[in-house]
Amino acid sequence: MPIITFAIESSCDETSAAILRDGKVISNIISSQYFHKEYGGIVPELASRAHIQVIDEIVNRAISEAGIKKDEVSLIAASQGPGLIGSLLVGYNYAKGFALSRGVPFMGIDHIESHLFSCFIGKEEIDFPFIALVVSGGHTILFLVESYLSYKILGNTHDDAAGEAFDKVAKMLGLDYPGGPLIDKLAITGNPKFHKFPKSNIKGSPYDFSFSGIKTSVLYFLKNNYPTDNTNLPLSDIAASFQAAVTGSLIDKTIRAAKDHNIKTIAVSGGVSANSGLRNGFLEYENKGYSIYFPEKIYSTDNAAMIGYNAYLKFKANRGKAALSNENLLLKKAYARFRY
Numbered sequence: 001m002p003i004i005t006f007a008i009e010s011s012c013d014e015t016s017a018a019i020l021r022d023g024k025v026i027s028n029i030i031s032s033q034y035f036h037k038e039y040g041g042i043v044p045e046l047a048s049r050a051h052i053q054v055i056d057e058i059v060n061r062a063i064s065e066a067g068i069k070k071d072e073v074s075l076i077a078a079s080q081g082p083g084l085i086g087s088l089l090v091g092y093n094y095a096k097g098f099a100l101s102r103g104v105p106f107m108g109i110d111h112i113e114s115h116l117f118s119c120f121i122g123k124e125e126i127d128f129p130f131i132a133l134v135v136s137g138g139h140t141i142l143f144l145v146e147s148y149l150s151y152k153i154l155g156n157t158h159d160d161a162a163g164e165a166f167d168k169v170a171k172m173l174g175l176d177y178p179g180g181p182l183i184d185k186l187a188i189t190g191n192p193k194f195h196k197f198p199k200s201n202i203k204g205s206p207y208d209f210s211f212s213g214i215k216t217s218v219l220y221f222l223k224n225n226y227p228t229d230n231t232n233l234p235l236s237d238i239a240a241s242f243q244a245a246v247t248g249s250l251i252d253k254t255i256r257a258a259k260d261h262n263i264k265t266i267a268v269s270g271g272v273s274a275n276s277g278l279r280n281g282f283l284e285y286e287n288k289g290y291s292i293y294f295p296e297k298i299y300s301t302d303n304a305a306m307i308g309y310n311a312y313l314k315f316k317a318n319r320g321k322a323a324l325s326n327e328n329l330l331l332k333k334a335y336a337r338f339r340y
């Protein structure tokens, strides 16, 4: 009998539902809340209300697109955290209610851990160990992953997450939210050597990140060079130079961690992994003997398929028991640093 997993993701501003058959995605519906643009960032209260409005429709579409009946579902999973609590509660409780009413095992799943495994969605087996960089709007974490159920945090950000820095710099440049994809697009035609924004290093913590310095240096660059009028900013050049500093720091530290641990496999995931500068920079290391994995672009930003895949991997590794997976104290300690 195949394992049919039904998964929900609602941790931030995407409502998503997916169905997987034995770890292969057969539907993955994502509804994004574009109205947050008007406010220049996510408004948590509005996000939770929007999840409530669309969740039924998104779940029904995922089920009908997969061509399955509800009573074929054998495992139910939902994002348990980190995330906005009001948003999480909508998807988590929906999934839990579905599981209770049908007597199907339920798993609360860690959102960050799901990004980490999203590079391998659809694969039955993953080769361990590997170094994972999870880089999103709320997190920048470097992991050493040893098995489906065990990993260590090697590095973390001391201030902003990389995606957050992209979004804040985009705002300074007068771009919409979320700014990451817009900076990425502008950077394609820009000169990354136009201005040298500083790559930060933290003394004694070679795998830790800091992006607030880069962000502040963009602010001063704009103030000093374009104090009164920013209508004619060389947007592409600034975007390319800023992106080079952020991606350079992400790549340098990840490669250093891989070298120090003598590991040649690297998985890069989370919203910022869609960045073309980051992808190209990492892919250069394929010529140096590294295997670099990224999620397909549709699985790099928030989606339920990655939640379902992670649940499926854990379910199998636990020989069919829906044990909770996120009792990792290191992870909890790491999350305590973030804005969620």
Ligand code: KG4
Binding pocket: 012, 135, 136, 137, 138, 139, 162, 163, 164, 166, 167, 178, 179, 180, 181, 184, 270, 271, 272, 273, 274, 275, 276, 300, 301, 302
């Ligand atoms: O993983 P995600 O969808 O949500 C979080 O869990 O945060 O990541 C969203 C973040 C945003 O900060 C967005 O600006 C960034 O990912 N992002 C990008 C790109 N696409 C999304 N940043 C840089 N380049 C991109 N192409």
Ligand code: ZN
Binding pocket: 111, 115, 136, 270, 271, 301, 302
């Ligand atoms: Zn995410």
